[in-house]
Amino acid sequence: MCMAIMQPSFPEKMTMNYKIIYKILLGFSFSFLIGCGKNNTTTPMKRDIIDVVFASGYLAKTNEYTVTANTEGFLNLSLVKEGDQVKVGDDLFRLSNGVQSNQLDNALVNYQDAVTKAKPNSPQIAQLQLQIEQAETQLELDRKNLDRYSALLQTNAVSQLDFDKAKVQFENSKAHVEILKKSLSDLQQSLQVNLSNAKSQLRIQQENNDDYFIKSQISGTVLNVYKEQGELVKRGESIAKIGGGGNILKLFVAEEDISRTALGQRAKISLNTEKDATFDAVITKIYPAFDEKEQSFVVEATFTNAPTSIYAGTQLQANIVIADIKNVLVIPTDYLVKEDMVILEKDKKEVPIKIGIKTSEWVQVMEGLDESTRIITPKKEKE
Numbered sequence: 005m006c007m008a009i010m011q012p013s014f015p016e017k018m019t020m021n022y023k024i025i026y027k028i029l030l031g032f033s034f035s036f037l038i039g040c041g042k043n044n045t046t047t048p049m050k051r052d053i054i055d056v057v058f059a060s061g062y063l064a065k066t067n068e069y070t071v072t073a074n075t076e077g078f079l080n081l082s083l084v085k086e087g088d089q090v091k092v093g094d095d096l097f098r099l100s101n102g103v104q105s106n107q108l109d110n111a112l113v114n115y116q117d118a119v120t121k122a123k124p125n126s127p128q129i130a131q132l133q134l135q136i137e138q139a140e141t142q143l144e145l146d147r148k149n150l151d152r153y154s155a156l157l158q159t160n161a162v163s164q165l166d167f168d169k170a171k172v173q174f175e176n177s178k179a180h181v182e183i184l185k186k187s188l189s190d191l192q193q194s195l196q197v198n199l200s201n202a203k204s205q206l207r208i209q210q211e212n213n214d215d216y217f218i219k220s221q222i223s224g225t226v227l228n229v230y231k232e233q234g235e236l237v238k239r240g241e242s243i244a245k246i247g248g249g250g251n252i253l254k255l256f257v258a259e260e261d262i263s264r265t266a267l268g269q270r271a272k273i274s275l276n277t278e279k280d281a282t283f284d285a286v287i288t289k290i291y292p293a294f295d296e297k298e299q300s301f302v303v304e305a306t307f308t309n310a311p312t313s314i315y316a317g318t319q320l321q322a323n324i325v326i327a328d329i330k331n332v333l334v335i336p337t338d339y340l341v342k343e344d345m346v347i348l349e350k351d352k353k354e355v356p357i358k359i360g361i362k363t364s365e366w367v368q369v370m371e372g373l374d375e376s377t378r379i380i381t382p383k384k385e386k387e
Contacts, residue, residue, distance in 0.1 A: 045349050045380045048333045048373045055361040056272075056323040057264055059303065061255040063275070063318040065247030067222055073237045074215040077101060082233045090220040090246065097231075097243055101216035111202070111209040118202035122195040129195075132188045139184050143177040150174040224248025227316050251307065251314050253285055255322050256300040265290060270325045271305050277318050284308045287324065327361050333369040340367060341382050349378040 077099030084096050120126060153170040156162040228245045231237055253273065257265055271285045289304035305322070339346055345354045357372030373379070 045378045046335065046339065047378050048335050048369050048375055050331050050375070051334050051366075052328070052330050053332055053334050053361055053363070053366055053368055054325060054329075055327040055363055056325055057257060057261040059255040059257045059261075059271075059322045059324060061253055061320050061322060063314060063316055063320065064252050064254050065224065065227075065316055066249035066252050067224065068227070068245060068247040068316075069221060070242050071096060071218060071220075071244040071246060073099065073218070073239055073241050073243060075099065075212070076239045077216060077237060079231050079233050079235050079237050079243070082229065082231075084226045084229070084244070086226055086229055088226045089224075090226060091223045092220060094220045095217060096220055096226075097218040099216040099218070099237060101213060105213070108206075108209040108213045111206040115199075115202040115206040118195070118199040122192075122199045126195070128191060129188065132184060132191060136181065136184045136188060139177065139181045143174070143181050146170070146174040146177040218243065220246060222246060222248045225316075247316050251310065251316075252288075253305040253307070253320065253322070255303040255305060255324070256295075256298050257303050257324070258300055259294070262290075262301040262303075264326050265301075265303060265324055270328075272323045272325070273305075273307070274321045275311065275318055276320060277313070277315060278311055281311070283311055285322070329361065329368065332360070333373065333375070334366045335369055335373070335379065337362065337365055337367050339379055339381050346373065346379045347382060349380050352380075 079097060080100050081098040082096075083098070084090060084094075090096065121128060123129075150170045150173075153162055153167045157164065157167045224246050225248070226244060227247045229243070230245075231241075231243050237243060253271075255271075265287065267287055267290065269287045271287060273283045273285050275281075275283070285305040285307050287303055287305050291302040291304075294300075295302050303324075335346070340359075341347060341354055344359055345356050347354055355372060358370040360368035360370045362368070
């Protein structure tokens with residue numbers, strides 16, 4: 005005997021996308037069961053059939069990153085809150101840096117001292133330059149004295165010993181000037197090396213100090229702030245999340261369904277924030293590897309008609325349309341025997357059929373039946 009189909013009351017936990025699919029299939033059920041008789045028979049009919057893959061997921065931004073601490077310290081100042089708009093380079097948070105500030109101050113003092121000492125008129129350089137000038141003056145006197153003794157030696161006015169003493173004095177003065185010049189060159193080089201090292205140390209301390217002043221790396225919206233002012237923040241710990249760019253849908257597809265999913269497929273989206281509406285989307289990216297954390301494959305989609313209000317992180321359900329075929333021959337899935345056979349009403353024999361799309365409610369008949377063939381359900385036959 006045919007059973008009357010009543011309008012169901014949906015449980016609160018049933019998602020909107022399930023309700024929509026159910027209502028579509030409910031219309032099919034009325035068409036199929038209107039002509040059924042006491043033997044629970046039916047005939048194939050031409051109808052539209054939709055094959056879908058279910059996926060859960062959430063809304064995200066195309067460009068999201070987690071703000072983390074590069075050093076440890078207490079959160080002294082929070083400059084942003086959830087919902088704030090930020091630009092690249094904007095200050096977000098400041099951590100305590102008492103010890104680091106001292107190290108930076110010392111590095112700055114050392115650098116300034118190195119700059120002073122490396123100047124051309126610095127005391128050390130000026131002292132050596134003065135010594136060189138004095139030595140060069142003495143060298144010039146010794147050179148003239150040697151020339152004089154050389155001329156006197158020609159007339160036997162001085163002894164060879166006196167000439168040799170004058171020559172030794174000249175050679176010593178000459179060597180002294182060369183030594184002083186070499187000392188000046190070494191000093192200048194040493195002061196430049198010291199300046200370079202001090203500059204490097206200052207840069208390192210400035211970079212270390214910058215770790216306590218956390219800035220935004222992208223332009224976007226502050227989605228979450230995980231730490232409150234005054235809390236201890238450890239190195240590598242998350243402080244906030246910032247999202248920029250457009251909106252995307254992150255969908256989690258089961259292993260058995262990923263091979264049926266392809267780029268460009270349409271999807272019906274039901275958001276937990278708008279349970280009474282559905283939105284259209286299209287598959288834009290399929291990640292090539294299985295996600296161990298989510299225990300599923302990850303697929304991305306974008307809205308083709310987006311909701312007015314979008315909140316990052318909103319949970320959602322999606323029906324990815326694998327196939328949508330119009331006016332094809334279908335029968336209820338319950339009438340199948342052994343996956344690809346049906347029972348004829350006239351002789352109660354099982355005959356094979358070729359099937360196409362198969363859902364939990366309906367199956368497409370490609371060969372083996374026509375609209376005049378009456379079939380019965382396996383359960384009724386057993387009774």
